[in-house]
Structure formats: C-alpha cells, structure tokens
Amino acid sequence: MDFTGFVSSRYSVRSYDPLHPVEKEKLLRVLEAGRMAPSASNRQPWKIVIVQSTPMLRKLSTCYSASWFAKTTVVLIVKGNRSEAWTRKSDGYNSIETDLTILMDHLILAAHAEGLSTCWIAAFEPQKLREVLALSESEEVFAMMPLGYPVAGEIATRPKTRKTLDEITEWL
Numbered sequence: 001m002d003f004t005g006f007v008s009s010r011y012s013v014r015s016y017d018p019l020h021p022v023e024k025e026k027l028l029r030v031l032e033a034g035r036m037a038p039s040a041s042n043r044q045p046w047k048i049v050i051v052q053s054t055p056m057l058r059k060l061s062t063c064y065s066a067s068w069f070a071k072t073t074v075v076l077i078v079k080g081n082r083s084e085a086w087t088r089k090s091d092g093y094n095s096i097e098t099d100l101t102i103l104m105d106h107l108i109l110a111a112h113a114e115g116l117s118t119c120w121i122a123a124f125e126p127q128k129l130r131e132v133l134a135l136s137e138s139e140e141v142f143a144m145m146p147l148g149y150p151v152a153g154e155i156a157t158r159p160k161t162r163k164t165l166d167e168i169t170e171w172l
C-alpha cells in the first residue's frame with residue numbers, strides 16, 4: 001500500500017476488544033517509532049507513560065468520561081516538559097506542543113502499521129489527570145492514546161469526512 005492509501009485507511013477507534021490484548025513486541029515497536037520522532041533542536045522534551053494495570057486504568061477513566069474509554073486495556077499518555085523544549089530567541093515561541101504532536105503522530109501511524117487502532121484523546125480533565133499521574137510542577141500532559149484492537153464491526157467502512165483538496169489548498 002502506498003503512503004496515501006496507508007494514512008487514508010487509519011480511523012480513530014472508540015471501542016476496543018478487551019479479549020484481544022496488544023502484543024508486547026508490537027507495543028515496543030510503536031514506542032520505538034515514537035522515540036525516532038523529530039523535535040526542535042532534538043530536545044526530545046517528552047515522556048510516554050504506558051498504562052496497563054487495572055487500578056491505574058480505573059483512575060484514568062475518571063479523567064475522561066466516555067464509557068468506551070473505561071474498557072480499554074492499554075493507554076499511552078504523552079507528557080512533556082516545556083522548559084526542556086526549544087525556545088526561539090527572537091519571540092519566545094516554545095516548541096513543546098509541536099514536538100509532542102509529532103510524537104503522537106509517529107505513535108498513531110506506527111500503531112496503524114502494526115494493525116493496531118488508536119484514538120487521540122485531548123478532551124480529558126487536565127487537573128484530575130495531573131493528580132492521577134502525580135506530575136511534577138514542570139510536567140504537562142498533552143494527550144492520551146488508547147491502543148488496541150477494535151471490537152468486531154467498529155471499523156466497518158466509515159467514510160472519511162475531509163475538506164476537499166480545493167478547499168484546503170492555495171496555489172500561487
């Protein structure tokens with residue numbers, strides 16, 4: 001499959017099969033792809049937290065209320081440290097969100113290449129999540145990402161709803 005076909009075949013999944021666990025080798029390859037993500041000035045201002053234990057998954061589910069989320073068995077959490085990220089001298093722009101977005105994208109596409117599904121979760125309660133993860137002052141949580149196999153029927157043939165190329169391009 002070419003790259004365009006590959007990215008077009010990825011979908012956010014919001015219902016995971018608890019009876020189909022994620023293989024450790026696949027999980028490690030996904031994490032390795034994340035490790036290879038580029039970051040401004042190669043600062044790598046990130047950490048990936050892998051949550052698999054039942055008590056911790058339960059606590060996580062209090063930070064994001066979607067009922068399907070409470071049934072996931074693996075959740076990756078991308079957190080970062082703003083003070084470790086690159087800052088542009090001329091105007092103070094800090095690259096943390098950009099760096100962490102690229103890391104997330106690497107993880108998501110690597111998971112897809114392994115036949116695993118994901119969903120980017122940003123609509124969590126950040127303060128609650130800070131407490132659950134016992135974050136230090138300097139750390140911030142950027143996104144959560146459940147990882148696993150969809151329940152039967154979940155992926156079907158959902159159409160991709162995207163703006164047309166005409167709508168999103170300007171040719172000068």
Ligand SMILES: Cc1cc2nc3c(=O)[nH]c(=O)nc-3n(C[C@H](O)[C@H](O)[C@H](O)COP(=O)(O)O)c2cc1C
Nearest residue numbers: 010011012013014066119120121122123124160161
């Ligand atoms: C920055 C970002 C935040 C998102 N947050 C959530 C979220 O909190 N909950 C959720 O169910 N999906 C979330 N999504 C998934 C998007 O809704 C989804 O990617 C989009 O609708 C396109 O669908 P697709 O991923 O199936 O192509 C998020 C995606 C991105 C990129």
